[in-house]
Amino acid sequence: MPRLNRRVSGAIDNPKQKRAYVRELFTAVAGRYDLTNDVLSLGLHRRWKSKLVRTAGIRADHRVLDLAAGTGDLAFRAAALTNGTAVVAADLTPTMLALGQRRGGAGLTAPKSGVVWAGADAAVLPFRDGYFDRVLIGYGLRNFADLPGSLAEIARCLRPGGRLAALDFGLPRSRFLRAACFAHLELTTRIAGWLLHRDAESYVYIPESLRRFPEWGPLQEMLVEAGFKTCQKRQLALGGMSIFTAVRAAAPTAEVRS
Numbered sequence: 001m002p003r004l005n006r007r008v009s010g011a012i013d014n015p016k017q018k019r020a021y022v023r024e025l026f027t028a029v030a031g032r033y034d035l036t037n038d039v040l041s042l043g044l045h046r047r048w049k050s051k052l053v054r055t056a057g058i059r060a061d062h063r064v065l066d067l068a069a070g071t072g073d074l075a076f077r078a079a080a081l082t083n084g085t086a087v088v089a090a091d092l093t094p095t096m097l098a099l100g101q102r103r104g105g106a107g108l109t110a111p112k113s114g115v116v117w118a119g120a121d122a123a124v125l126p127f128r129d130g131y132f133d134r135v136l137i138g139y140g141l142r143n144f145a146d147l148p149g150s151l152a153e154i155a156r157c158l159r160p161g162g163r164l165a166a167l168d169f170g171l172p173r174s175r176f177l178r179a180a181c182f183a184h185l186e187l188t189t190r191i192a193g194w195l196l197h198r199d200a201e202s203y204v205y206i207p208e209s210l211r212r213f214p215e216w217g218p219l220q221e222m223l224v225e226a227g228f229k230t231c232q233k234r235q236l237a238l239g240g241m242s243i244f245t246a247v248r249a250a251a252p253t254a255e256v257r258s
């Protein structure tokens with residue numbers, strides 16, 4: 001871990017290095033990932049994830065992709081709502097997927113319809129055009145090395161009218177609240193790093209990646225450029241968390257193209 005923490009700034013500023021860095025980081029923290037979420041959010045991430053899944057408006061016949069699925073928290077919630085259609089959980093880091101698979105296999109939260117696990121980079125998704133009705137992302141967007149390319153891939157895999165719903169840390173508009181959010185994040189990540197890994201710097205990547213994440217305006221422009229419309233941001237926890245939703249626009253008609 002200390003070796004990874006020292007590299008954080010240089011590595012995540014370079015898209016090519018960021019992909020390898022993120023994969024290495026999540027391989028290193030995978031074993032304690034679920035516990036870390038509980039410690040950092042005092043268990044509230046469960047409530048925010050349930051809210052995200054409700055916001056996505058999943059129907060029983062929907063095909064759902066949980067992208068950057070990690071250990072599958074969103075996939076399991078979605079699968080409990082679908083009826084016999086397997087939810088696909090896709091992630092870049094094999095160790096995270098393996099943990100999710102084991103969790104499902106142990107029957108702890110395994111729903112009737114099941115979850116199918118797939119190794120995949122968000123920027124090159126191995127799914128056919130328009131296959132999914134819903135794409136869910138929990139704490140994933142911030143980690144994508146190629147955010148515009150990944151949004152374009154997500155749009156490609158969604159049917160027109162299909163919906164993307166993503167949860168991530170947010171930044172309140174007020175400068176005071178924003179500074180308070182960063183101070184809170186710096187402190188809690190250091191405490192969690194020390195408690196869980198005996199290394200206060202273990203989760204320095206979280207505030208660093210948030211600092212580099214686009215503001216809502218530029219993110220909205222990226223979504224529209226990628227093929228989305230009706231982009232919305234909803235704030236939770238005084239703006240410290242956000243749910244982003246966007247609807248896949250219909251392909252341009254021949255008239256519009258000409």
Ligand SMILES: C[S@@+](CC[C@H](N)C(=O)[O-])C[C@H]1O[C@@H](n2cnc3c(N)ncnc32)[C@H](O)[C@@H]1O
Nearest residue numbers: 026068069070091092093096121122138139143
């Ligand atoms: C913070 S975890 C989120 C896990 C889970 N969605 C949750 O809400 O608890 C971020 C996940 O994003 C994955 N990830 C990062 N970059 C990715 C990419 N380019 N494509 C797919 N998954 C990626 C990581 O491997 C990691 O499992």
